[in-house]
Amino acid sequence: MITADGLYRRGKVLPLKKTVDEALAKSSTVQKCLVLRRTGGDDTPMTEGRDVWWHDIVDSQPGTLPAKPLDSETPLFILYTSGSTGKPKGILHTTAGYNLWARRTFEWVFDHRDDDIYWCTADCGWITGHSYIVYGPMTAGATCLMYEGAPNHPAEDRFWDLVEKYKVTILYTAPTAVRAFIKWGDEHVEKHDLSSLRLLGSVGEGINPEAWMWYHEKIGGGKCPIVDTWWQTETGGIMMSPLPGITPTKPGSCTKPLPGVVPKIVDEIGNEVDSESGGKLCISKPWPGMLRGIYGDPKRFVDQYFSDVPNQYLTGDNARRDSDGYYWIMGRIDDVINVSGHRLSTIEVESALVSHPDVCEAAVVGRPDDLKGQAIAAFVTTTDREVNDEFLKELKQHVRTQIGALAQPDDIRFTSALPKTRSGKIMRRLLRDVAAGRELAGDTSTLEDLTSIAKLQEKD
Known part of the structure; x- marks a missing residue:
């Protein structure tokens, strides 16, 4: 394992090594952990015999090493x-x-x-x-x-x-x-x-x-x-x-x-x-x-x-x-919504919502519906526009104008942030669970901000 004592995020120091230690406690295969002194914290936990400081090892190594030949498919x-x-x-x-x-x-x-x-x-x-x-x-x-x-x-x-x-x-x-x-x-x-x-x-x-x-x-x-x-x-x-x-x-x-x-x-x-x-x-x-x-x-x-x-x-x-x-x-194949037998691409509805001048970002998913099979649920972040019933109706009408009545969202929820991975992708499978009122399923370790999904759940 190669890691650091901590990292900087929005002016704060996050204790990365402590997080790594929690993972290593569950591993029977990691023998050594090499730790870079990044933030210089004196309280970095170091396990004797396993954890080694980067500078103690790397500083004493030669400046160049020959490349090791490997098979192309290694x-x-x-x-x-x-x-x-x-x-x-x-x-x-x-x-x-x-x-x-x-x-x-x-x-x-x-x-x-x-x-x-x-x-x-x-x-x-x-x-x-x-x-x-x-x-x-x-x-x-x-x-x-x-x-x-x-x-x-x-x-x-x-x-x-x-x-x-x-x-x-x-x-x-x-x-x-x-x-x-x-x-x-x-x-x-x-x-x-x-x-x-x-x-x-x-x-x-x-x-x-x-x-x-x-x-x-x-x-x-x-x-x-x-x-x-x-x-x-x-x-x-x-x-x-x-x-x-x-x-x-x-x-x-x-x-x-x-x-x-x-x-x-x-x-x-x-x-x-x-x-x-x-x-x-x-x-x-x-x-x-x-x-x-x-x-x-x-x-x-x-x-x-x-x-x-x-x-x-x-x-x-x-x-x-x-x-x-x-x-x-x-959009993803599993992001297609089947509304009353008509297949709609989520990205098409999202693009229509984002084309409204007061919408910054939108994510659209399908939720189960007894009548239509699937209904359209939209999650929207806005500019400083006041969120009220008038704005809600305006957005629905905007989608109708852009695409057609079939694409009008059944639900629109306003949020300050959408749940995303650290690479910036919206985690639509989590939004599908929220829209359907289900417990969150599957891995959430790639979610950047857990509070974003928690706030959406609170609105149910």
Whole structure:
């Protein structure tokens, strides 16, 4: 185990080593724990014979060591992700293929140049951090800015202060962060010089067109291309994205597949669908960075990714391809709501809600309904607009106008924060439990803020 004595979050020291000790108490296999002195706390618990300070070991080692030759398929890391079912799964990536894909896609998508200052705002512990903070950029020799902290501490202009200070040229962040910036107000952006930026990236989930336009105009000054990237923990690296200066963009679309990626959209029985028709997104050819299995569970690996559509990798996402060959991600397959026999994409309803000027973020799920089969439940964070019955009716009418009467939410709940993983993804399976009035099921260890879901439960 490699850890630190503590870490900083919003000006406070969090006792990381104490949390690690609780986990090690349940482990019979960890023999040594290497501890970095990060915060310098004198009260760090150290177990004699097991725990060793980093500086006592590393400072005495030689400055360079020869690289150890490994087979190309030697396991590189196992990254656990909660998955839609809530049962954690260990995604296995290997040495050569993963690293090659991370580097090549970094160079392609971000148009990397020797003088770039590149900043990916993700957590290093998640796949975006693995692929686009550590392995890809560093293998490519990029200069990276790494940031430990929150986007709104000590103030809401923290990101823009860092961009200005370090002359960041490439910024890669999540749509959920962009929507938060919109909520906090343009004044935090406008007091900083962001002219060093030349390229913006989006990762984690689909970016709605309104957030895309704000990102383009306010952060990019109307001059920076936006690379809206689609990929997964399982893919190891970016699969679909515009190439800056080459691919014309459409707000909300991840545009086209990268070289060597062969996507296919199929219907319920596995037949490829026509343009403009939605369906299950599959990948029909292997690629270097693909996962090699679910650690310790080969049956789940086959069942989850390769059994539903024979000879295809099932991504778990719905998508459609327009007449120009551009791909639009429509949300997870299990995020489709069946209302009175009509299938609605949750991302479509969410995008309609977020297009309202007083809505910052929205998450939509289905809940059981005796009459319709499923009803639409929406969870919304707002600007400073007063929440009342008039606003509730206005939002429902707004969705009717944008999509149609069938898509009008049955329930709308207002909240100050949506439950998210630390990588910024909304945990919709927890919201489904809240909407249905059920006890929370499955793993919640990836939830960033447990209070967000507790507050929603209180409103039942």
